[in-house]
Amino acid sequence: MTGPQENQTTRRRAPGMSPEHRRKMIIQTAIPLITEYGSAVTTAKIARAAGIGEGTIFRVFADKEELLHACIAEALSPDHAIRELGAIDIDQPLADRLAEAAEALQAHMDRLGALIGSLGHGGGKHPGTVRGAGREESTSRVREALAELLEPDKATLRRTPEQIAALFIGLLFTQPRTADEPDLTPQELVEVFLHGAASGSAK
Known part of the structure; x- marks a missing residue:
């Protein structure tokens, strides 16, 4: 029989992405979309492509302008x-x-x-x-x-x-x-x- 402690261990979720890792993932997803749609691209479209909720973008970026800025910096790197x-x-x-x-x-x-x-x-x-x-x-x-x-x-x-x-x-x-x-x-x-x-x- 599985004890309460074992159940808790089994059900424990995998650790979530760090903010820095999530930021990089969003940037990598956004760059090709920005290249295709320019500044008209929406954060909703980026979120769908990344498989995340739109609100997740705003946990690591203040606004869309900051995301565009980060994408240019990444492309320039x-x-x-x-x-x-x-x-x-x-x-x-x-x-x-x-x-x-x-x-x-x-x-x-x-x-x-x-x-x-x-x-x-x-x-x-x-x-x-x-x-x-x-x-x-x-x-x-x-x-x-x-x-x-x-x-x-x-x-x-x-x-x-x-x-x-x-x-x-x-x-x-x-x-x-x-x-x-x-x-x-x-x-x-x-x-x-x-x-x-x-x-x-x-x-």
Whole structure:
């Protein structure tokens, strides 16, 4: 026969999500919805997608504006891109490493651009998360991670890995886009970066 104490133990519910864990879960659910619907997305829609009650959102966010702010900060965070840079096989040739890095960094910027673009204000309401120190810290962390990928070839580089990383990021994010020409693929961009604009047949 099961005693009262055993019954109480059996019926005890699993511990609930911590506020921080719940906050992260809501942000991850909200980002694709904000990208699709912009600021018109409702907290009710986010709650349904997350499988929670709408009131749960307001236990961890003061209002929808704070949730939007948190989503932009999460999209701006370079953590995901840095993890992808860290997973690149360091034994590959330099050109292959840089091509993979370009793909990871372009995907990061595409995600951020899609989110901010959907809100229709270019981040203007949230300067602390999109511009200034936060943006500089993000760029610095990405540059450091990229420099680590360049370190094995340090002896053959014309500048330090940090300087080369900064130049590569500058080229990657400022390449011109024209209506009549497709964007450079990561492989094409790396080829121009490593070998210059002139073809092998140029004199």
